[in-house]
Amino acid sequence: MPDVVVIGAGVVGAACAHYAARAGLDVVVLDRGPVAGGTTGAGEGNVLVSDKEPGPELDLAVLSAGLWRELAGLGGFEYEPKGGLVVAEDDEVLAALTALAAGQGVEHTVVEAGRLTDYEPHLAPGFAGGVFYPQDAQVQPMLAAATLLRKGARGAGRGTPSLRTGVTVTGFLRDGERVTGVRTDRGDIPAGAVVNAAGTWGGEVAALAGVHLPILPRRGFILVTEPLDEPLVLHKVYTAAYVTNVASDSAGLETSAVVEGTPSGPVLIGASRERVGFDRTVSIPVLERLARQAVELFPALAARRVIRAYCGFRPYCPDHLPVIGEDPRAPGLYHACGHEGAGIGLAPATGHLIAQALTGGRPGLDLSPFRPDRFDPDRSGTGTPAKEG
Amino acid sequence: MTRVYDLAVIGAGPAGVAGALEASLAGLDVVVIDAAPRPGGQYHRHLPGSFHALRPGALHHGLERFMRQWEALRSRAEILLGHRVWAVERTGGDAAGGTAGAAMGAAAGAGDTADAGDTVDGTVGATTDATVTVRCLAGDREERPRAVRARALLIATGAHDRPLPFPGWDLPGVLTAGGAQALLKGSLVVAGRRVVVSGTGPFLLPVAAGLARAGADVRGVYEAGGRFGLARHPLLAAGKAAEAAGYAAVLARHRVPYRGRHAVVAAHGEDALTHVTVARLDADWRPVATRTVACDTLACGYGFVPQLELPVQLGCATRRDADGTPVVAVDAGRRTSVPGVYAAGETTGVGGAELAEAEGRLAGRAVAADRGRRVPPLPALARRVDRLTAFARALHEAYPVRPGWRDWLRDDTLVCRCEEVPLSAVREARRLGATDARSVKLLARPGMGWCQGRMCGYAVACLAGEDPAAPRRPIAQPVRLGDLAGLEHPPSEG
Amino acid sequence: MRPPYELVGARPDPAFEISVDGRPVPVVPGQSVGAALHAAGVRSWRSTRFGGRPRGLFCGIGVCFDCLVTVNDVPALRACVTEARPGDRVRTSAADSGTAAARAGAGKDTAGKSVAGAGRPGAAGKEPGGESGGDDEGVNGR
Incomplete structure (x- = not known):
């Protein structure tokens, strides 16, 4: 019997499995699809501290950024500590941006308008200035997830998670309220604990245990350009509006430019946010807005071609915070999902904290802001099982 | 005022030209769009006039017949050659959000449009008339963006080598x-x-x-x-x-x-x-x-790979052909699952130029009938399509691709030409937990490059142990960001 | 008159020239850049991003993107579907990286043999940039 079953072979599940294995636990990872087949496979690979308001998510992001630097030593996936440049459209936005940076307490440099092209030679003129965050980085998320699973904790002298793809969890084994394993289409798997790392589908998995997690899909499109011979965009570059959009509750379409080059040549262009369920229908107007905003940032991009576009579904919680920790309504079930657009960046810290919780250790961060039952009206912890939202 | 055609035909090969001709003979206002500078598609590709060839038909069967159809069509329909289509959308009516199926059905399937004029913006009520917008780039190097609108669409985009x-x-x-x-x-x-x-x-x-x-x-x-x-x-x-x-x-x-x-x-x-x-x-x-x-x-x-990105963009249902290849599912009138959208030729199953032409004719007649024109049934044509389809199936069965080709590959053999992905990288992705073609692509990059998997898609699917999936390519042709940023939009309706 | 021209009884309009990495290449009006290069015995003109591998025409119909060239400073055009116009200045990535097409066009002995047996004896030993890569005997019948 494994100590832990992790549901979901995306980057968060992989990180949970990795750190649990490093803590000496025997881990089985299940996914109904292949490795990194959900939102991980549709991400840009953002590891950002720059876009977080001071608070619990920023604390998580800072912890995670450091862990990514360490995990990069495993090899097997691209990790680029390229830094992020946030640019402000006007003086008022710049003032807000610099105030935010001051409050974040993370390493940053305020960049005056005249120095922006020192960072990004092809940036459009006319921006009021910006803030550069050297800790912002980029990972290739699919390979990162696969590598964390594959390499497990061998380097630490421990075991490797056992990955079983094409296995669908259909329910939970229970002993009273306690979760004692999973039911799957390939048979039951008893386990000491179960981690729900099902990302955007985390609410559905929680519902199988009779607990409510209000995780909804928030669709995002990404444009991919032809491979460029010479890098045109050196850092992660985005407008201050991105920070506002990330924090927004709107169901309607929001777009803000996030532009970056990749080692293999193409430029990636995000980011749109809209709550339209799991609809994959391509929206040309969204692609158009992304293109327009990217060209406004980097006019030279106008002559470059888009060869691909794709969408993914961020796991969105109403308060924009992930769900991390044991569910008091179903002891033995731990959640590690709902990271919205920050799952890649926050994965190592999430896995690290989950492993601490699984081994009874004292968590390195206060987990109460991420409590699974925080959305229940009475927050009693064992309220009526809610319907899947 | 943007002109709205009764029918847009994408592809000026045997299926597209035959379909467009039938529809225009039945009185529809038709536009034909093709990427090439000359009609013919792959099968009837022919020399430019500058060669002054006395016997252009010496290189292939049936060119004269095709060119007669083309000449007949030219005087009746709008022709847009050198126009690459990078996206098709359903717009207008209730369709703005990309959920136009029902609205298209109401407009295109209705029988009460019988006396709609065959001119611009006919008598079909603008508020109920969902349309298809075909987004093109005109000119082989100029790439000028252009949008074409129509009330019905015939997809005849053919196939490329596999x-x-x-x-x-x-x-x-x-x-x-x-x-x-x-x-x-x-x-x-x-x-x-x-x-x-x-x-x-x-x-x-x-x-x-x-x-x-x-x-x-x-x-x-x-x-x-x-x-x-x-x-x-x-x-x-x-x-x-x-x-x-x-x-x-x-x-x-x-x-x-x-x-x-x-x-x-x-x-x-x-x-x-x-x-x-x-x-x-x-x-x-x-x-x-x-x-x-x-x-x-x-x-x-x-063999051949049908070019399905446009029907997939529109959400047309697909089926597996005799050899496992995804093709557009159509009924006897070449109607796809999306009302107002038709498909003919290799996109509905590879079967050659003769079959494509016959299917195109069926499609053109069905569009005209669905738009209220009087089109007498032509049972002989349907029988001909049936016979040629049976023949195509026999050929598929006679020429299957057998799995032993994988033994031809070495570790360093490139599977994906664009991203230069060798077989060893595909195998490594499989070891890392990629159990389907999409995750092989995510981990090892085959199909991520310029051709978007058109060349390697079949092989990668086979190596991943599955039949190839219908291609999801929201951008069917490379389009400049500057052009995408400044699209021309159909006027809002209602 | 070579076989394919006899076959169809073609009497084409007079050829014009385009320049490919500075070398003149003849074009029959209506031919694509790719067809003209191939006819001139130039089989590769792009160098891949990672392995520097030589590439030229493969699918020939605008699908594979192997034959990309820069024409009059417009980058990444498919040579096989870009109709040549008089005076076009074509630049190849092979020239930029000093690989296949440059070697082929320069007609170095080793490359001369391997340029797909295009049989371009006239090309051997010419200076880079000085050879049209044009008049190929036997391959393209012009």
């Missing part, structure tokens, strides 16, 4: 069979001096015969699938005896050897092709014995 990877397949001098054919038919360029033709399927015969007649020294035709040699070629059994005999005669006259159950399994050369390894194959296509053939050019193809 290559299989093998060591050296990316050497200069290795061409697809269709590429060699296109050079000859469209530019009068013979692909090489000493040419080997390899692959599977009846298409190899006209390619080899054409090259031989045009002066190439064809060193051999290696048909991986055929067991019986030319004398018992399936074309003979399918009422195509004259055509097959014609090719056989050409090959015999030029002393071109034809070997069934043989294939080129490797290509060699430093910067370009100098020789190939030809293998005798077992029933599963595993090499049994090999020898070397000197050549400067290899033309190879293992």
Whole structure:
């Protein structure tokens, strides 16, 4: 019997499995699809501290950024500590941006308008200035997830998670309220604990245990350009509006430019946010807005071609915070999902904290802001099982 | 005011032209869009007028017939050549959010539009009339964005060669069979001096015969699938005896050897092709014995891949053809699952130009009928489509791709030409937990590059252990960011 | 008159020239850049991003993107579907990286043999940039 079953072979599940294995636990990872087949496979690979308001998510992001630097030593996936440049459209936005940076307490440099092209030679003129965050980085998320699973904790002298793809969890084994394993289409798997790392589908998995997690899909499109011979965009570059959009509750379409080059040549262009369920229908107007905003940032991009576009579904919680920790309504079930657009960046810290919780250790961060039952009206912890939202 | 056509036809090959002609003869206002500077598609590709060819039909069957249809169409329909389509959308009515199915059905399927004029913005009520917007780039290098709107759409985008990877397949001098054919038919360029033709399927015969007649020294035709040699070629059994005999005669006259159950399994050369390894194959296509053939050019193809990105963009349902290839599902009138959208030709199942033309005619007549025109039934046409479809199915069954081709590959053989992904990387992705073609792509990048998996998609799917999926390519042709940023929009309706 | 021209009874309009990495290449009006290059015995003109591998025509119909060239400073055009116009200045990535097409066009002995047997004796030993890569005997029949 494994100590832990992790549901979901995306980057968060992989990180949970990795750190649990490093803590000496025997881990089985299940996914109904292949490795990194959900939102991980549709991400840009953002590891950002720059876009977080001071608070619990920023604390998580800072912890995670450091862990990514360490995990990069495993090899097997691209990790680029390229830094992020946030640019402000006007003086008022710049003032807000610099105030935010001051409050974040993370390493940053305020960049005056005249120095922006020192960072990004092809940036459009006319921006009021910006803030550069050297800790912002980029990972290739699919390979990162696969590598964390594959390499497990061998380097630490421990075991490797056992990955079983094409296995669908259909329910939970229970002993009273306690979760004692999973039911799957390939048979039951008893386990000491179960981690729900099902990302955007985390609410559905929680519902199988009779607990409510209000995780909804928030669709995002990404444009991919032809491979460029010479890098045109050196850092992660985005407008201050991105920070506002990330924090927004709107169901309607929001777009803000996030532009970056990749080692293999193409430029990636995000980011749109809209709550339209799991609809994959391509929206040309969204692609158009992304293109327009990217060209406004980097006019030279106008002559470059888009060869691909794709969408993914961020796991969105109403308060924009992930769900991390044991569910008091179903002891033995731990959640590690709902990271919205920050799952890649926050994965190592999430896995690290989950492993601490699984081994009874004292968590390195206060987990109460991420409590699974925080959305229940009475927050009693064992309220009526809610319907899947 | 943006003009709204009754019907937009994408593809000016046999299916598109036949469909457009039927629809315009029935009184519809039709626009035909094709990426190429001349009509014909791949099969009826022909020389530009600047060649002043006295016998342009010498290179292929049926060109005169096609050109007569084209001339008839030209005077009746709007023609947009040199227009690459990068996206199709359903717009107008309730369709703005991309959920236009119902609205399209209400407009295009209704019988009460019988007396709609065949001119711009006919009598169909603007508020109920959902439309399709076809987004094009005009000019082969100018790439001017242009939007075309229509109340119905016929997709006749044809197919391209289906290559299989093998060591050296990316050497200069290795061409697809269709590429060699296109050079000859469209530019009068013979692909090489000493040419080997390899692959599977009846298409190899006209390619080899054409090259031989045009002066190439064809060193051999290696048909991986055929067991019986030319004398018992399936074309003979399918009422195509004259055509097959014609090719056989050409090959015999030029002393071109034809070997069934043989294939080129490797290509060699430093910067370009100098020789190939030809293998005798077992029933599963595993090499049994090999020898070397000197050549400067290899033309190879293992069937065809229907170009489905546009119907997939619109959400048209697909089905698996006899060989597992995804194709658009259509009814007897070539209607797709999306109301107002029709498909004909290779996109609905690879079957050749004759079938494509007949399907196109059915589609054009169905569009006209659905838009209220009086179109008498033509049972003979439907029977002809049935007969040719049965023949196409027989050919698919006669020329399956067998799994032993994977044994031709070495660890360092590129599977994806664009991203230069070797077989070893695909295998590594499989070991990392990629259990389908999409996750192989995510982990190892095959299909991420310029061609978006058009060349390697079939092979990657096979290597991932599945049939190829219908391609999801929201951007069907590269489009400049500057153009995407400043799109022309249909006026809002209502 | 070579076989394919005899076959169809073609009497084409007079050829014009385009320049490919500075070398003149003849074009029959209506031919694509790719067809003209191939006819001139130039089999590769692009160098891949990672392996520097030589590439030229493969699919020939605008699908594979192997034959990309820069024409009059417009980058990444498919040579096989870009109709040549008089005076076009074509730049190849092979020239930028000093690989296949440059070697092919320069007609170095080793490359001369491997340029797909295009049989371009006239090309051997010419200076880079000085050879049209044009008049190929036997391959393209012009």
